[in-house]
Amino acid sequence: MPFVSPEIFAKQIIASVQDYSILSWRAIANLFSRPRYWADIYTQMDSIGVGSMPIVVLTGFFTGCVLALQSATSLQEFGSVSLTGNLVALSMVKELGPVLTGLMVSGRNASGMASEIGSMKVTEQIDAMRALGTDPVRKLVTPRLYATVFMLFFLTVVSDAVGIAGGALVSVTLMGLNASSYFHNSYRALQYGDVVQGLTKPLFSGFIIATVGCYFGMTTKGGTQGVGKATTQAVVFSSVFIIVVDFIVSRAMIGIFGR
Amino acid sequence: MPADIAPGDISQTRQTTDSAEPVVVFEDVSITFDIKPVLQNISFTVQRGETRIILGPAGGGKSVLMKLANGLIRPDSGIIRVFGEEITRMRETDLFKLRARIGMVFQESALFDSLSVEDNVAYRLHEEQVPEEEAHKRVLEALRFVELENTIEKFPSELSGGMRRRVSIARAIIAKPDLILYDSPTGGLDPITSTTIIDLVIKQRDVSHTTSLLITHRLQDAFLLATNRFNQQTGKIEPIPNGGIDDSTRFLVLNEGHVVFDGNTHELVHTNDPWLKEYLS
Numbered sequence: 040m041p042f043v044s045p046e047i048f049a050k051q052i053i054a055s056v057q058d059y060s061i062l063s064w065r066a067i068a069n070l071f072s073r074p075r076y077w078a079d080i081y082t083q084m085d086s087i088g089v090g091s092m093p094i095v096v097l098t099g100f101f102t103g104c105v106l107a108l109q110s111a112t113s114l115q116e117f118g119s120v121s122l123t124g125n126l127v128a129l130s131m132v133k134e135l136g137p138v139l140t141g142l143m144v145s146g147r148n149a150s151g152m153a154s155e156i157g158s159m160k161v162t163e164q165i166d167a168m169r170a171l172g173t174d175p176v177r178k179l180v181t182p183r184l185y186a187t188v189f190m191l192f193f194l195t196v197v198s199d200a201v202g203i204a205g206g207a208l209v210s211v212t213l214m215g216l217n218a219s220s221y222f223h224n225s226y227r228a229l230q231y232g233d234v235v236q237g238l239t240k241p242l243f244s245g246f247i248i249a250t251v252g253c254y255f256g257m258t259t260k261g262g263t264q265g266v267g268k269a270t271t272q273a274v275v276f277s278s279v280f281i282i283v284v285d286f287i288v289s290r291a292m293i294g295i296f297g298r
Numbered sequence: 299m300p301a302d303i304a305p306g307d308i309s310q311t312r313q314t315t316d317s318a319e320p321v322v323v324f325e326d327v328s329i330t331f332d333i334k335p336v337l338q339n340i341s342f343t344v345q346r347g348e349t350r351i352i353l354g355p356a357g358g359g360k361s362v363l364m365k366l367a368n369g370l371i372r373p374d375s376g377i378i379r380v381f382g383e384e385i386t387r388m389r390e391t392d393l394f395k396l397r398a399r400i401g402m403v404f405q406e407s408a409l410f411d412s413l414s415v416e417d418n419v420a421y422r423l424h425e426e427q428v429p430e431e432e433a434h435k436r437v438l439e440a441l442r443f444v445e446l447e448n449t450i451e452k453f454p455s456e457l458s459g460g461m462r463r464r465v466s467i468a469r470a471i472i473a474k475p476d477l478i479l480y481d482s483p484t485g486g487l488d489p490i491t492s493t494t495i496i497d498l499v500i501k502q503r504d505v506s507h508t509t510s511l512l513i514t515h516r517l518q519d520a521f522l523l524a525t526n527r528f529n530q531q532t533g534k535i536e537p538i539p540n541g542g543i544d545d546s547t548r549f550l551v552l553n554e555g556h557v558v559f560d561g562n563t564h565e566l567v568h569t570n571d572p573w574l575k576e577y578l579s
Contacts, residue, residue: 163406168410170370171422172425174391
């Protein structure tokens with residue numbers, strides 16, 4: 040890699056942040072003016088939402104299972120194994136459900152978006168689209184953004200539900216807990232603020248996955264090698280952003296709801 | 299204004315002026331990528347109905363010039379006018395409207411690989427919400443022009459390089475544009491397929507008289523365009539009788555970002571420029 044001066048490097052970073060911000064803003068604003076590509080939005084919802092269901096269900100379920108299994112050891116020391124449902128529900132809904140779903144969808148879809156749009160970029164299909172009078176941001180980025188934000192919300196709900204179910208399965212079959220008390224404890228543990236916190240996070244994660252994936256796709260340079268690089272960068276950046284933003288949102292929600 | 303000119307005459311005069319106005323005007327256009335100047339002080343005009351062939355060695359900035367003409371990239375300095383409108387400072391949303399009048403054939407065809415040939419060719423019609431039945435009819439018409447009707451249901455990956463280029467031409471001409479930009483339509487093709495593509499360009503030129511810009515690396519393509527015509531009676535391409543040349547075909551030769559020649563076929567053939575003589579030989 041050629042060495043660049045700190046000044047040029049800083050300028051490149053600022054220019055990238057500026058381009059990313061402009062792309063994100065245009066992607067949001069496009070839905071409020073014509074033409075709107077509803078068919079593309081529904082196609083993306085199917086591809087991102089329905090297509091990600093298997094991995095989200097499997098991840099959520101086994102996370103719930105392992106959470107119950109691991110927490111039982113610590114809770115046993117205090118004679119509070121019955122609080123397993125409490126712990127699983129809170130962890131899943133507030134933190135693990137949103138973050139793991141975000142990371143799984145990021146791995147699957149941010150890479151998909153970057154490689155798909157990146158391939159179009161290097162084969163001049165994006166230029167062809169512009170030459171044919173279509174705004175590529177409106178046609179490609181806006182549908183992916185709204186579809187990801189909308190579907191990630193529901194994927195997170197599914198992940199939370201199957202996570203709690205996984206925890207129940209382990210608690211009842213392996214630890215001999217009463218199913219009714221597990222679910223009762225789970226339900227009682229959750230307060231309004233916890234649910235709001237857990238369901239606010241996927242809105243941010245969805246935004247990050249789509250905008251980062253599309254940004255790296257739209258800025259792809261240098262043939263197939265460039266597409267590979269864009270794909271990797273999209274997954275790395277979106278995953279890191281999801282975790283960083285998760286922390287910021289958690290802190291803000293604790294500030295608002297006090298827990 | 300003379301008193302004897304009626305209002306009807308004024309509109310007629312304006313129309314005549316408009317049709318006399320060049321379709322593409324480049325005035326002192328320069329562009330630099332990173333630190334490398336790609337085009338420097340380029341000036342030329344393309345008149346209505348003219349076929350402008352852009353020649354020059356690889357890396358001379360020909361494709362960049364084509365993208366500038368369509369507003370896909372913006373110059374660092376200078377002015378570009380297309381249909382009398384200055385596109386250098388035009389907003390992207392206005393450019394989309396202007397591009398509805400421009401057809402472009404890309405170097406590597408740039409067909410949408412996830413769409414069938416029919417959807418590729420009908421792309422612009424679908425965007426304009428043209429009814430499906432009419433769109434299908436026009437797609438067939440455009441594909442018939444490039445002699446590829448039987449590929450309508452195929453996908454670009456199932457076509458050969460030459461066929462893809464022809465589908466790309468069909469996509470560019472379907473909306474009956476006022477300006478067509480051909481970016482190396484014969485690049486990377488074998489000589490026979492290249493001739494087929496050039497025949498289509500000649501046919502389009504002589505049937506629709508559309509203004510066009512065409513980049514080519516092959517001198518034989520350029521001279522084929524200048525010395526042949528489409529015979530509408532026989533439906534075939536034939537040499538212009540008595541060694542004649544097509545008046546509407548003009549040349550622009552670029553080298554290292556500069557215009558080294560701007561003129562007609564006769565002037566090009568009889569040039570005294572030593573570099574150009576060597577390039578043409």
